[in-house]
Amino acid sequence: MSDKLLDVKNLTIHYITEDGTVKAVNGVDIELKKGETLGLVGETGAGKTTTALGIMRLVPNPPGKILSGEIYFEGNDILKISEADMRKIRGNKISMIFQDPMTSLNPVMTVGEQIAEVIEIHEGLNKKDAIEKAKKMLELVGIPGARHVDYPHQFSGGMKQRVVIAIALACNPQLLIADEPTTALDVTIQAQVLDMMKKLKEEFETAMILITHDLGVVAEVCDKVAIMYAGEVIESASIEDLFNNPKHPYTIGLFGSIPNLEEEVERLNPIKGLMPDPTNLPSGCPFHPRCPKATELCKTQVPKNTDLGNGHKVRCLIYEGLVEA
Ligand SMILES: Nc1ncnc2c1ncn2[C@@H]1O[C@H](COP(=O)(O)OP(=O)(O)O)[C@@H](O)[C@H]1O
Ligand SMILES: [Mg+2]
DSSP states (O other): OOSEEEEEEEEEEEEEETTEEEEEEEEEEEEEETTOEEEEEOOTTSSHHHHHHHHHTOOOTTTEEEEEEEEEETTEETTSSOHHHHHHHBTTTEEEEOSSGGGGSOTTSOHHHHHHHHHHHHHOOOHHHHHHHHHHHHHHTTSOGGGGGSOGGGSOHHHHHHHHHHHHHTTOOSEEEEESTTTTSOHHHHHHHHHHHHHHHHHHTOEEEEEESOHHHHHHHOSEEEEEETTEEEEEEEHHHHHHSOOSHHHHHHHHTOOOTTSOOOSOOOSSSOOOOTTSOOSSSTTGGGOTTOOTGGGTOOOOEEEOSTTOEEEOGGGGTSSOO
16 A cells, blocks of 8 residues: 555536536645645635535535545545545544634533544543543643633633644544634734644644645645645645745746735735636636736646656646747
8 A cells, every 4th residue: 555645636626606617626636645744825716625625525515516536545535435434534534624713613612522522422432531631632732621611712812723723633633634724813823823733743643734825834834735726736846846946937926925024914915917717717727817928828728737756746838848938
């Protein structure tokens, strides 16, 4: 068996709505080894959350539909297994921290009960033992175990976020998908939470997909990066290769827009123009209307995924030798 934990091939997910078909995810490939962390980066609307929901098999249907692809987890295609088997994997082997996690806590349950609930279900412990383990999980994310009797409203934003992480880690998943886990937090707390996630990942060898629009976060935590644009991974590489040697004009544009320390910028707004409307994607390369290098050919020819070696892949006609760099 290979050391691949997750192997997503050609995943395509569309939302079929009255206003048209939203082509959210269009042939995404993702590979992850045990213990590895991938940063999934892209502007709002690039298809990051939909990709994650696809891996969890939680795409709302309708309007969402997984049109094609394979998602191998530990060698089995989880798109082919029963919902009952998927439920055993979800929250047990694969766990997800949702975007806007603050709302995923139950206001009328103590945080200890909420963590213990996961442990009871997945490890079959009795309530008392589960609470004991819940206390340990709280300590692990830097909250005194004695506070297990408190309710979510008694915690600060950063602490609530850490509780959510404790819940996601309570079953000791092999894969943790964290969808913008720190976006709602202020910068100092954000750094603390990221630092903690990094330590936990090292301690438990949890593989992680960290979804973010912040390249700074990626540099800090991830082993490799996939850059998404209009539902496609347009470039993927190790951290070193991507930061030292970005290839896709879009990625290069992203780096060009990294603010210097004096400026404070909340959101990526990299390159002139907007993300294309996913109900009406451009022909050829979806980035061509914004691309400084675009030629006539880019308007019609769909770029292939070119392997530059060392796991560095890019979708751009320049690297097929068809367009001048
Ligand atoms: N339930 C839904 N119904 C219709 N369109 C959706 C739904 N969820 C997401 N979308 C659309 O799919 C596209 C990708 O969204 P999403 O995966 O949330 O991107 P990201 O997480 O990168 O911001 C967007 O155009 C979004 O509006
Ligand atoms: Mg999202």
